[in-house]
Amino acid sequence: MRLKSVFAAASVCLATAACLTAAGPAVAHSSYGNACSSAVSLAGFSDVLDKTSYDGTYVGNLSALARDRDGALVALSDRSSLFRLDAKTLRPKGVVALADESGGALDSEGVVVDRDGTRLVTSETEPSVRRYSRDGRLLGRLPVPASLQVAPAGRATANGTFEGLTLLPDGRTLVASMEYALSGDSAGIVRLQTWRRHGTQWRLGAQYAYRADDGLGVPEITATPDGRLLVLERGFTSGVGNTIRLHLADLRHATDTSGIENLTGHKSVRLAKKTPLADLVDCPTLGATAKQPQPNPLLDNIEGMAVTGHDHHTGRLNVLLVSDDNQNTAQTTRFYRLTVRLPRQGGA
Template sequence: MRPRTVRTVLASVTAGLAAAACLTAAGPAQAGNGSGPGHACSPSVGIERFSDALDKTTYQDTFVGNLSALAVDRDGSLAALSDRSALFSLDGRTLQPRAVRPLADESGAALDSEGLVVDRDGTYLVSSETEPSIRRYSRDGRILDRLPVPDALRVAPAGRAAANGTFEGLTLLPGGRTLIAAMEYALSGDSAGTVRLQTWRRHGADGFRLGAQYAYRTDPGLGVSEVTATPDGRLLVLERGFTAGAGNTVRLHLAEPRHATDTSGIAHLTGQDGVRPVRKTLLADLADCPDLGATAGQPQPNPLLDNIEAMTVTGRSDGRLHVLLASDDNQNAAQTTRFYFLRVRL
């Protein structure tokens, strides 16, 4: 989505990272200039390269863009979710599309699809911020299930969430038992910048049931655009904002939810309620990355930046995670579908 102005068992994870080795074995077509391992954004984060290979392209008459989520699929390919109800399978080496599946709700209407998880049985969990909702889809795009959502997280007037500000991020913790969805912005009645992370717990054949909820405080003017679990059970969190005439702010944080207060029974988060929020640590402001020769179609603090809102861990080596980001171009000539290849030391 366009940001507002101013603003899987541990074994499953390990297997997914192993299957994804091909994603880091070779660079994609049309990688950015100056690629290499030594391009530091911060002491914890370096950028290896970027790729604009898919920008303003089509596949099987479907626009390849509007990308809002990424996940490593079981065969090592990339699953890339468009917020226009399309799920692409991308080649892990070249990023070129190999298949596309249309997605829809129960009535056949399009989704504002924003979050993606490949579950351990190979089915897809997809969040849409329209209601919001989380649905399970088969490999061929059929709806299999729908998860419950707390009333307060629904878009007003059904709940207290703002339209276009709900389930922007989705991830499955190691062990495959806990699913987490991140709201993008605060609920009405909560303090500005205090967003809620909702969890579900897996209960065997009964599927996922509602679990704990946590408060996460964003940097001023920013919202959560994606969350991705690390192999040790923490979260990588992308915070993003946009200011007309100035461009995007994109920051990568490491978050630890395990000691945070369960806020599922707290109606309003005011900052003076004794709630212990999710602890976070800034890993990098991506404006501090070298631009690697990138260009931008609109003002940006760094021409490398765009509307980044997709993220997945594709592997690890030498004590660092290989993290892939992608931007949502909103099918806009001034924005770019761009992939970013990072190495992150936790």
């Protein structure tokens, strides 16, 4: 199948996995000249996988990204498919189907590649975090607090649970983000649940609270090399389009909220420290087009994010985003390559 490709590439690639290249020569742009903000620049975008199929599986509905241990990319579809992508071309190299304990489909939203190569995958149906082998065999399931379950079992709303998943650099702490607030919590306050590794087991750890901007949810989180979190916030208004913002969260000094039932009016609760990095509406379009109204034609339903490179001299990160097209003709599967400069980490 002929793949549609729209591509704008940077002339400098700090890490091989961050360089998006479509078939044929790339168009060169300054790595840091296409500013979205003082901290974030758009290095390029690619629609190479939009409305394509691979090995009989639709390549779309992409809700999460991660780097595999060999440098390839892992892209998760919320329709229970897990793709391996070539880090340079973004073209699929393989796909495996995922299923729950009964062989049923997942509403799969977040993915982490663990240090042994196993895949940790969230489903927002219950919600759940399951472990899979590289070939898609179900290996186990992590415990989830009762309060985070979808009502009436818990206090979460349907389609508003585990969207983001990331492993901190210590390799021992897993973090999942709820998309929206629990019933009884203030609007915009989302819970971040952690697990700690004990030998071969994952046990429930601390829980933290993060405040999303008004009207937005949290579709993805990704750990930075210094242990902070990049947080993607997203919203959609019919006839207007998407709002996509990138923030930095620091969990140090935040209150462990695992024992607090309702986060409303608790003045003693310290939220995760939040630092705005960019509103993607301010990014250059680089010639992008949209199939539906958008405040910037570059934007779409962005859900996946991964750090693909780190320049130790400058501290800049290469960050890859992907949009979920919902298998909708009015939406686009689009990859975005950002260069992100993080503010210095404050003292302990």
